[in-house]
Amino acid sequence: MTFHARLAAAGLMLAALGAGACSPEGGRTAEGEAAGAEPIAASADVHAFRIGALQAAALRDGALALPANDPEMSPWPPAQTAVLLTTAGVQDGTIHLSIQPLLVRDGERTVLIDAGAGGQMGTENRLPASLRAAGVEPGQVTDVLISHAHGDHIGGLTAGGALAFPNATIRMDAATWEEIRVEPRLAELTRLITPKVQTFAAGAAITPAITVVALPGHTAGHSGFEIASGEERLLYIGDALHSSIVSVRAPELRNAWDADSAMAIRTRAGLLDRGVRDGxxxxGVHFPFPGVGRFKRGPDGFSWVPEGGEVAPAGPVAAAAE
Structure with missing residues (x-):
């Protein structure tokens, strides 16, 4: 089985369940914050920021490095991918994907969006330390929201044969839960999390500030999350777009990790259009850490502009979909 087929199969990524513009963080406001909550501390693995009155933080879990010219490692066509990377200034021919779950404090709720890889797939399993560096103990997490059932998003739900977030309700789309439950290799994970799982549907309000957004194509039930406070909005896009270079600059390219390629391509195109139109x-959970920014449309297509940074020149790229 190829690497990208394994990456799309949550069971194989959990072979060892027991293993281990933006306002910077500043003055606190009462709206949307738990009484007495301390500001989230920033560090090398924690990027603290605000969504209106809400406290949020990108939490580093790990990273994937995939050789673009290896069809067993890269989900995109090697030739087009190599052109895209080179044009964007990537000299090592490698697709770099970060993994950074998102922490949000919404009133009395401490919400973690996706749970990281849990040390699987060659990742570092930094999430537990990142969470504590942000001033949050695992037992203080009240809700874990799962975008979909792939191992780099559910691998961190358990640790050492127990729940990693023992007091949290684990929330996911009903189709995502079904995908986990019917996979024999996830039987132990299913046993551990079943008492904690609650399913949702697109449009559901998880907290007063967090709403489920359907982003179909990558997996059945693949979900994003819109987080709103006052006039500010942040859209967590899950795996609708993986790479800030390939997915953004050539959204029409087939991605072998997508269950429904045509639908996933439409979802990517819609996100990019809406992102620019609505600002x-x-x-981006897999975009370069910390994954916060906006899309930009230029004469040669779309590009990613990280918050506080500048986008690399896109240049002309003729990347035909396969």
Whole structure:
């Protein structure tokens, strides 16, 4: 089985369940914050920021490095991918994907969006330390929201044969939960999390500030999350777009990790169009850490502009979809 087929199969990524514009963080406001909550501390693995009155933080879990010219490692066509990377200034021919779950404090709720890889897939399992560096103990997490059932998003739900977030309700789309439950290799994970799982549907309000957004194509039930406070909005896009280079600059390219390629391509195109049209603030869980920024449209297509940074020149790229 190829690497990208394994990456799309949550069971194989959990072979060892027991293993281990933006306002910077500043003055606190009462709206949307728990009484007495301390500001989230920033560090090398924690990027603290605000969504209106809400406290949020990108939490580093790990990273994937995939050789673009290896069809067993890269989900995109090697030739087009190599051109895209080179044009964007990537000299090592490698697709770099970060993994950074998102922490949000919404009133009395401490919400973690996706749970990281849990040390699987060659990742570092930094999430537990990042969470504590942000001033949050695992037992203080009240809700874990799962975008979909792939291992780099559910691998961190358990640790050492127990729940990693023992007091949290684990929330996911009903189709995502079904995908987990019917996978024999996830039987132990299913046993551990079943008492904690609650399913949702697109449009559901998880907290007063967090709403489920359907982003179909990558997996059945693949979900994003819109986080709103006052006039500010942030859209967590899950795996609708993986790479800030390939997915953004050539959204029409087939991605072998997508269950429904045609639908996933339409979802990517729609996100990019809406992102530019509405000036959406975006959270890319696999974009370069910390994954916060906006899309920009230029004469040669779309590009990613990280918050506080500048986008690399896109240049002309003729990347035909396969």
């Amino acid at each position: 959406l603030r975006i959270y």
